Structures are given as structure tokens and as C-alpha cells.
Amino acid sequence: MTKFMQSTRKKMETHGVTKTAMVGGLACQRNSFLFDGFKTVVVSCEPKKDKKGKAEGYDIELQDTILFPEGGGQPSDSGLLRIVKGNGDSSTINKSVQVPHISRSGLHAKHHVKEPIEPGTTVEIVVDAVKRMGYMQQHTGQHLLSAIIERKYQLKTISWSMGGLITEKKSTLEPNDYFNYIEINRKLTEGQITEISDEINQFITKSPQEITVVERISSGVDEVDTSKIPDDYDLSKGILRTIQIGVIDSNPCCGTHLESTSQIGSILILPNQTTVRGSNSKVYFMCGKRVADYANSANKTLSNSKSLLSCSESQVPEKIEMQGKKLQQSNKREQYWIKKLAHIASEELRSSLKASGKRRAYFMEEEFGTLELLLQIFKGISTHLNGEFEAYEIILCGYERQTNTGSLLILSESGEKISSLASKLGSMLQNLKGGGGKKGGKWQGKITSISNAELAALTDYLTHEFIAH
Structure with missing residues (x-):
């Protein structure tokens, strides 16, 4: 046993830390709007190694956490672990450790960090609230969108994916990165897209629906469709969460969600879809703050195009088409003279x-x-x-x-x-x-x-x- 592992065991015994909250019953899942001020204790800290055996960080497990681990189509949260002085009720913070990613290992949430924190240490967690809110708007929006499509047109959602994410390697998003998609087994018409958009906006503005979470233990899962639960999620020990949107929808999901459909804010569904896997279709959408971010990004592109082409916004397509024709003509002339020069x-x-x-x-x-x-x-x-x-x-x-x-x-x-x-x-x-x-x-x-x-x-x-x- 290494000194690090001996230290880990000694700390756990000293502080009586023997039980951790399991995924399904994490504090972030029971209160998705708890963004800071949450204190907990480090249970374990294990060095993480790359394929060559070189240390590349540490996996920390906490007694409980308000940082959501990646799962259910929802990306991981990010945030801070603030080390509390004296490991008690003190409000003094010694230092903060960045947590860029949290993953799920079975029923355990693993916080990936660059430096170790001794087991038994009290930490105060801070969540990147803007990122979390954005994820919840997309995720709850997907549940509502899928429910309405299934109810109106008997089309089940086969899969879904959240749009592009800002990472260390990608600091900005392209306009198309703001879109999520759901996959269904046929295309929707423009009229159907409009009907769906109108109905969702009714639930956002005029008839908001309360969103609740029902937790079940293994004995109560027979009445719930668990086909999409990951194979490594042990339902005999874990909790099955069902997200209920008023009387509209009830689906098992591990993700964090809003408290009301009004918090989705807005939704944009594109009429153009992509055909995949035969006749299946990807329906592209975005919710909440992403709609405003997309509008700002698209407006910047449009303004730059307008300036470069010296025209009004409505003339941009016509000007681009004209430039395309000119380019084709120039290419033909170039090809002609290249052949002439080459012959000579x-x-x-x-x-x-x-x-x-x-x-x-x-x-x-x-x-x-x-x-x-x-x-x-x-x-x-x-x-x-x-x-x-x-x-x-x-x-x-x-x-x-x-x-x-x-x-x-x-x-x-x-x-x-x-x-x-x-x-x-x-x-x-x-x-x-x-x-x-x-x-x-x-x-x-x-x-x-x-x-x-x-x-x-x-x-x-x-x-x-x-x-x-």
C-alpha cells in the first residue's frame, strides 16, 4: 500500500467518512439551483495516470456534490473546490482548486483536478452557474420538445445531442454549434415545426408547467421504461429519477433540470433537417440564452457581410450570388490563359x-x-x-x-x-x-x-x- 493510500485511509477513519451520496441522489440532482455555499468532505483522492504511466491529475470523490457528472446527454459541470480552513464551519478559504470536468464511474461522481486534496478535507463547492443554467435550458427544452412531437405525431426520440461546447481548445462557438438536435424516424414539415414551436412557446409564456423529480429505488422501477439507463448504472443500489413536466411528460433522466417550463426562456427550431440512417431525421433546436447568443453571432456575421459587400442586409444573398458568378467567370478566364501560357x-x-x-x-x-x-x-x-x-x-x-x-x-x-x-x-x-x-x-x-x-x-x-x- 502506498503512502498516499495509507494517508487516504487514515483520513477517512479519522473523520468517519464511510458513505458517499450515489449518482441519482446527488445534491446537484436534488436541487439543481444550488450553485454555491455547499460544504462537503473529500472522501478519496486518487492519482490519475496516462497511457505511459505519467501522472496527469487526480480523481476526487466527495461525500456529496453539487457538480453534475456528465450523463444523460448533458455535459459535465465545471466549478471550484474551495478548501476550508480548519475543516470545520470556518468561512475562511485557504485556496481554490479548479474542477474542469466531472465524470460518472458506476454510481460514483469523480471530480478531475490537477492537484491533490487530502481526504478528510472540508471543501466548499462553487458551480459555474451560467454554464449549468444553459445546460438545463437545453436539456429541459429537449424533454418538452420530444414530448410534444411524440404526443402530436407519435414520433419517439431515438437519440439527442447537445450542441457544441466551449473547451480549452475551442474558445468560441460557430453559429451552428449553438444547435442541439433530436433524432426521430421521419422528417417534419415546416407547418409541423411551426405548430410545435407555437405550442412550446405557450408552455413558456402563457401556461408554464411545473417540473418535478420523482425518485424510485429498485423495487419501484418495473413501471418505468429503463431501456436507456446505462449498463454500468446499478439500479439495485442506485436511484431511478423520473423527470415530470406537468401532465405532459414523464421520463427517466439523471440530468439537472429547470423548475418550470417558463425558465426555458425561448426556443428556436430550424425548419431544415438532416436525413440520417435511412429515413430518420435530425431536428435542430436551441433554447434560452443560446437563442440570444446565436442571434448576436449571426448578426455579427451579417453585419460584416453587409459591410464587405457594400449593401443592405436584404441584398446580401443577391450580392453573394453575383460575386459567385463573377468568380466563375474569372476562373474560366484564368483557365483559358493558363492553357495559352502553358502551350507557349x-x-x-x-x-x-x-x-x-x-x-x-x-x-x-x-x-x-x-x-x-x-x-x-x-x-x-x-x-x-x-x-x-x-x-x-x-x-x-x-x-x-x-x-x-x-x-x-x-x-x-x-x-x-x-x-x-x-x-x-x-x-x-x-x-x-x-x-x-x-x-x-x-x-x-x-x-x-x-x-x-x-x-x-x-x-x-x-x-x-x-x-x-
Whole structure:
């Protein structure tokens, strides 16, 4: 037994901490609006290791918690554990430990932290109330939406997912990230979406419904559908919670929920849906504060588009369509002139090869030298190479000044020559990578960035060793 485990056991024995609240009966589930001021005791603190055995944090279990562990389609809460001085009724806080994530392990809630807290320590929990409220609005909104769709159209919810979440790696959300979805087994019409939206808004504004939680122990689960309860949730020891929305809905769920449908605030359901798994459909929606956040995000995008296009909001689609047509025309013109230039360049290369005793020639474009241009030149000259020249070495080089990138093709009948040229050019251009042409033909490479010195060295090498097209 390690010293850490011995310390854990000693603390637990000293403080008489032998029983913890199980998932289903956590303080956060019994009072979802309890956001701070909740004191409890650390029961265990276990080091957590990565696949290489290196410590990457600790899993803390508390005697009870107001931080909800991820489950039921609802993401984990986040918050703080404030270490209370003296481990008693003191209101003095020694320090605070961040809790970015809480997970469920069977019937136990595990708080993932970066530093250990000794078992027996009294902590005061603070919940990120804004995040929790947002999650509850989405989750309760989903229950109400699913209930109305099932009641009106006999369509059961197959699955659901909460929208995108802000994480350490993703600090902002895209507009589409605000949407949750439910999956049902057919598409809804626009008229049906409108009817559903109107009915939900009635329950938010005119006829709010009380939301209550019924707790059952194992002996009372026969009358409840438990098919969606996770396999590792032991109902013989745990609590089955049923969320009741007035007389509209009654469904088992472990998540935290609002106290009234009025607290959902608002709902937005998109008429456009996504077909999945045959004829199933994803219905996209959002509730509460997310509706306002989405409106602000969409308005920012619309305002930027309006400014860039120099038009009114209503003209944005028309202007974008017009810009799209102009872009298509520009692309067609570009393709035309690329082919014209490539034809001229390939004919000049052909002449240069004939004039060169060593059969060495090159082409270089230093402004708009795209790979597409080089490939068109290769296409134009390749029809002449094997028929007119027994041996040859051609370098096609393109540099795009605006992006400071380049493309490079090496052409030869010999794989050995291609390898030698690729090695030589690689010694000049640090960021050149490519491959091909082991048996002759074409070697293709990309230069991710080029310094002025490298460009000068490349130009000097080509002009001295090869004949320009």
C-alpha cells in the first residue's frame, strides 16, 4: 500500500467518512439551483495516470456534490473546490482548486483536478452557474420538445445531442454549434415545426408547467421504461429519477433540470433537417440564452457581410450570388490563359532542349507560378519527350509571391537523374518536399516557404546549369 493510500485511509477513519451520496441522489440532482455555499468532505483522492504511466491529475470523490457528472446527454459541470480552513464551519478559504470536468464511474461522481486534496478535507463547492443554467435550458427544452412531437405525431426520440461546447481548445462557438438536435424516424414539415414551436412557446409564456423529480429505488422501477439507463448504472443500489413536466411528460433522466417550463426562456427550431440512417431525421433546436447568443453571432456575421459587400442586409444573398458568378467567370478566364501560357512555354522548352547540347532546360514563374500552370506545361511537353529526345532534364518551377510558397516538377527519362536533381534542389530549398519519378518520368514537390536567399540561389543555379525556355 502506498503512502498516499495509507494517508487516504487514515483520513477517512479519522473523520468517519464511510458513505458517499450515489449518482441519482446527488445534491446537484436534488436541487439543481444550488450553485454555491455547499460544504462537503473529500472522501478519496486518487492519482490519475496516462497511457505511459505519467501522472496527469487526480480523481476526487466527495461525500456529496453539487457538480453534475456528465450523463444523460448533458455535459459535465465545471466549478471550484474551495478548501476550508480548519475543516470545520470556518468561512475562511485557504485556496481554490479548479474542477474542469466531472465524470460518472458506476454510481460514483469523480471530480478531475490537477492537484491533490487530502481526504478528510472540508471543501466548499462553487458551480459555474451560467454554464449549468444553459445546460438545463437545453436539456429541459429537449424533454418538452420530444414530448410534444411524440404526443402530436407519435414520433419517439431515438437519440439527442447537445450542441457544441466551449473547451480549452475551442474558445468560441460557430453559429451552428449553438444547435442541439433530436433524432426521430421521419422528417417534419415546416407547418409541423411551426405548430410545435407555437405550442412550446405557450408552455413558456402563457401556461408554464411545473417540473418535478420523482425518485424510485429498485423495487419501484418495473413501471418505468429503463431501456436507456446505462449498463454500468446499478439500479439495485442506485436511484431511478423520473423527470415530470406537468401532465405532459414523464421520463427517466439523471440530468439537472429547470423548475418550470417558463425558465426555458425561448426556443428556436430550424425548419431544415438532416436525413440520417435511412429515413430518420435530425431536428435542430436551441433554447434560452443560446437563442440570444446565436442571434448576436449571426448578426455579427451579417453585419460584416453587409459591410464587405457594400449593401443592405436584404441584398446580401443577391450580392453573394453575383460575386459567385463573377468568380466563375474569372476562373474560366484564368483557365483559358493558363492553357495559352502553358502551350507557349512547352513549345519554347521543346526548342530549348533541341538547342541544348546537354538536353537541359527550365521554366520559372516568380509571381503566379501555380502548380496547375506547371502541370499544364508538363502535359503540353510530355507528348514530345520520348519521341524526340532520348535523354533530357527539365525543371519546372513556380513561385507564388503573395503566399511565399512554390511548386516544382523535375522531368527526365532517368530515375537516377531525377534523384540527383531532387537532392541538389533539396540542399538549396530547406522546405522542399516531394516524391515520384523513381524509374523516370515526373518528380513533384512543394515548397512551403522560401527565403529571398534561397530564391536567389535557385535562380542562379537554373540560369547557369539549364537553358531558359
